[in-house]
Amino acid sequence: MSNSENSQTPIGNFGKFGLLDHLTRNVSIKNKGTVKGIGDDSAVIDTSGELSLVSTDLLLEGIHFNLIYTPLRHLGYKTVIRAISDIYAMNGVPGQILIGLGLSSKFSVEKVTELYEGILLACRKYNVDLAGGDITSSLTGLTLSVTATGTVEREKLVNRDGAGPNDLICVTGNFGAAFMGLQILERERKLFSRDSGFKPDFAGFEYIIERQLKPEFPANVVRHLKEADIRPTAMIDVSDGLASDLIHVCRLSGTGCRIWYEKIPIDLETSKAAEEFQMDPATPALNGGEDFELLFTVPVDYADKIRDIPGVSLIGHMTNADLGYKLINEEGSEITLKAQGWEMSEG
Amino acid sequence: MSNSENSQTPIGNFGKFGLLDHLTRNVSIKNKGTVKGIGDDSAVIDTSGELSLVSTDLLLEGIHFNLIYTPLRHLGYKTVIRAISDIYAMNGVPGQILIGLGLSSKFSVEKVTELYEGILLACRKYNVDLAGGDITSSLTGLTLSVTATGTVEREKLVNRDGAGPNDLICVTGNFGAAFMGLQILERERKLFSRDSGFKPDFAGFEYIIERQLKPEFPANVVRHLKEADIRPTAMIDVSDGLASDLIHVCRLSGTGCRIWYEKIPIDLETSKAAEEFQMDPATPALNGGEDFELLFTVPVDYADKIRDIPGVSLIGHMTNADLGYKLINEEGSEITLKAQGWEMSEG
Numbered sequence: 001m002s003n004s005e006n007s008q009t010p011i012g013n014f015g016k017f018g019l020l021d022h023l024t025r026n027v028s029i030k031n032k033g034t035v036k037g038i039g040d041d042s043a044v045i046d047t048s049g050e051l052s053l054v055s056t057d058l059l060l061e062g063i064h065f066n067l068i069y070t071p072l073r074h075l076g077y078k079t080v081i082r083a084i085s086d087i088y089a090m091n092g093v094p095g096q097i098l099i100g101l102g103l104s105s106k107f108s109v110e111k112v113t114e115l116y117e118g119i120l121l122a123c124r125k126y127n128v129d130l131a132g133g134d135i136t137s138s139l140t141g142l143t144l145s146v147t148a149t150g151t152v153e154r155e156k157l158v159n160r161d162g163a164g165p166n167d168l169i170c171v172t173g174n175f176g177a178a179f180m181g182l183q184i185l186e187r188e189r190k191l192f193s194r195d196s197g198f199k200p201d202f203a204g205f206e207y208i209i210e211r212q213l214k215p216e217f218p219a220n221v222v223r224h225l226k227e228a229d230i231r232p233t234a235m236i237d238v239s240d241g242l243a244s245d246l247i248h249v250c251r252l253s254g255t256g257c258r259i260w261y262e263k264i265p266i267d268l269e270t271s272k273a274a275e276e277f278q279m280d281p282a283t284p285a286l287n288g289g290e291d292f293e294l295l296f297t298v299p300v301d302y303a304d305k306i307r308d309i310p311g312v313s314l315i316g317h318m319t320n321a322d323l324g325y326k327l328i329n330e331e332g333s334e335i336t337l338k339a340q341g342w343e344m345s346e347g
Numbered sequence: 348m349s350n351s352e353n354s355q356t357p358i359g360n361f362g363k364f365g366l367l368d369h370l371t372r373n374v375s376i377k378n379k380g381t382v383k384g385i386g387d388d389s390a391v392i393d394t395s396g397e398l399s400l401v402s403t404d405l406l407l408e409g410i411h412f413n414l415i416y417t418p419l420r421h422l423g424y425k426t427v428i429r430a431i432s433d434i435y436a437m438n439g440v441p442g443q444i445l446i447g448l449g450l451s452s453k454f455s456v457e458k459v460t461e462l463y464e465g466i467l468l469a470c471r472k473y474n475v476d477l478a479g480g481d482i483t484s485s486l487t488g489l490t491l492s493v494t495a496t497g498t499v500e501r502e503k504l505v506n507r508d509g510a511g512p513n514d515l516i517c518v519t520g521n522f523g524a525a526f527m528g529l530q531i532l533e534r535e536r537k538l539f540s541r542d543s544g545f546k547p548d549f550a551g552f553e554y555i556i557e558r559q560l561k562p563e564f565p566a567n568v569v570r571h572l573k574e575a576d577i578r579p580t581a582m583i584d585v586s587d588g589l590a591s592d593l594i595h596v597c598r599l600s601g602t603g604c605r606i607w608y609e610k611i612p613i614d615l616e617t618s619k620a621a622e623e624f625q626m627d628p629a630t631p632a633l634n635g636g637e638d639f640e641l642l643f644t645v646p647v648d649y650a651d652k653i654r655d656i657p658g659v660s661l662i663g664h665m666t667n668a669d670l671g672y673k674l675i676n677e678e679g680s681e682i683t684l685k686a687q688g689w690e691m692s693e694g
Contacts, residue, residue, distance in 0.1 A: 100403050150389075
């Protein structure tokens with residue numbers, strides 16, 4: 001342990017209930033649906049007759065995040081974004097999250113408190129209650145499990161399998177930013193690991209690094225869709241990569257798709273970073289992942305209504321299944337889309 | 348890799364969706380509340396106007412289980428028991444579970460399939476639907492997160508904080524069995540690690556080993572309580588240890604407690620194993636943990652009604668807070684109870 005860490009409090013100083021109490025002592029319940037939050041066997045939620053939505057994610061150190069360049073506050077924040085994006089993707093409203101935490105002894109109480117500060121900041125911003133969780137020791141690093149719950153009116157529920165041929169394919173925000181942010185972070189980490197006097201330089205890439213470390217979710221688009229009385233035919237949050245998640249909707253809906261490369265929104269910083277890595281910007285945009293944007297389909301008559309919603313782009317349309325999954329490039333050639341979002345690690 | 352494992356299929360042969368599809372291809376939905384199970388961004392649950400219950404647990408290899416003597420089928424089964432016990436402890440009925448799985452490359456598809464067989468066996472037995480989850484690679488062994496959801500009628504909800512002075516303290520089943528089962532397993536493992544020709548001998552300890560590896564939950568008691576129209580004033584599932592969980596209810600309810608050692612149900616095998624380890628059977632019974640029994644309190648007038656419920660024992664009563672947490676031993680002396688159920692590992 002280095003000198004600068006001498007003032008840190010070992011987590012062993014607290015018992016299980018003590019540590020949870022310490023971390024959650026300032027948690028106040030805001031949603032009227034949260035009948036009972038932290039401190040009992042389970043959270044109790046009043047869905048007031050709406051359907052209940054539940055989703056869970058598992059995040060492991062070394063696989064999903066590298067603590068060398070990931071501040072724990074940001075990691076906590078991103079964990080909440082990851083969880084609630086699954087609830088929004090059902091056209092629902094998130095209400096509660098539960099956090100499971102596995103901690104090795106390298107984490108002090110102060111470090112875990114930072115993680116919780118990020119979690120609670122995102123909870124406040126997105127109006128969700130931290131309503132429960134579990135905490136345990138771990139032999140190896142940090143393990144995070146996150147469960148999000150929410151509600152949706154019965155007739156507003158949107159699944160992944162409802163798209164039809166000719167439906168328009170819409171996306172929020174832009175793609176590939178988080179992936180290119182990660183490449184920049186990894187490049188600087190490698191240079192730093194060779195020469196500890198090296199000063200990492202992120203100038204000009206602030207936006208894509210923020211997209212990697214502390215992303216936001218386009219919750220306002222879900223609200224705009226409701227206000228415009230548009231119920232998408234299918235919806236998914238893009239976390240595995242635009243191509244992979246689009247193909248997933250196509251498979252479940254029994255359709256093909258055709259998207260135009262020039263219509264895919266890509267931020268200038270993403271293109272600039274791709275150029276530095278001698279990469280076609282289409283690669284991170286289609287296969288990068290962790291975009292935390294929404295992809296949804298609507299009937300073709302909704303084109304004008306969709307154009308009025310800020311932050312939404314039309315990138316193509318669904319087709320009959322036998323036409324396959326196609327990207328039209330700038331020269332007008334058809335390229336077959338492939339799902340490349342995920343591989344099992346060999347670790 | 349040994350010869351006998353040559354026929355195993357590496358998990359890398361499947362993509363993320365492929366592996367989940369493979370593992371869950373035989374999952375059928377049984378509860379009418381499960382509107383949408385596996386295969387979308389989140390599970391969709393119709394609580395039909397009842398309150399929704401959500402609980403999450405995190406289980407890590409090396410902390411919560413040792414795969415040297417834990418068959419993966421049993422581990423899957425126990426994971427479900429652990430999860431649904433939190434829902435029953437709110438006087439609710441579990442309906443769905445979601446499983447998050449972190450896998451290192453040492454796990455083959457066949458091994459993961461065994462784990463899922465155990466999960467699905469418990470789901471069938473306890474009438475819950477496997478309704479979702481997440482799967483990811485891991486650098487180090489097996490990580491399991493489990494989220495259970497369920498429902499409870501508004502007026503039947505039981506929290507941990509409702510016990511009053513003089514309420515009777517009731518428990519299901521018996522205590523210390525899982526802990527002593529673990530001691531036997533650990534003893535044989537150590538002997539085996541010194542001499543690989545050694546044959547582990549579990550004769551006479553089958554019951555307590557089963558309590559450790561493949562426990563059941565007294566779901567029928569929750570039903571009996573409902574049929575007898577008894578709503579406990581407080582309830583908790585005993586997973587951290589009888590003393591720890593009882594004190595937890597006392598603290599939240601603002602009471603003290605007095606329990607009689609001779610009333611605490613302890614199985615003969617537990618006592619026999621404790622004797623072999625030169626341990627007072629009270630130690631595993633009070634502090635062992637992983638009992639997956641229920642502890643609940645009822646008003647004193649319910650004494651006769653409670654005695655009619657099979658599998659329930661009265662072990663003492665709540666007191667005013669200033670009387671503290673006391674065990675009366677066989678000689679009639681008062682001993683102060685301490686919560687010893689949990690410590691952070693130093694690993």
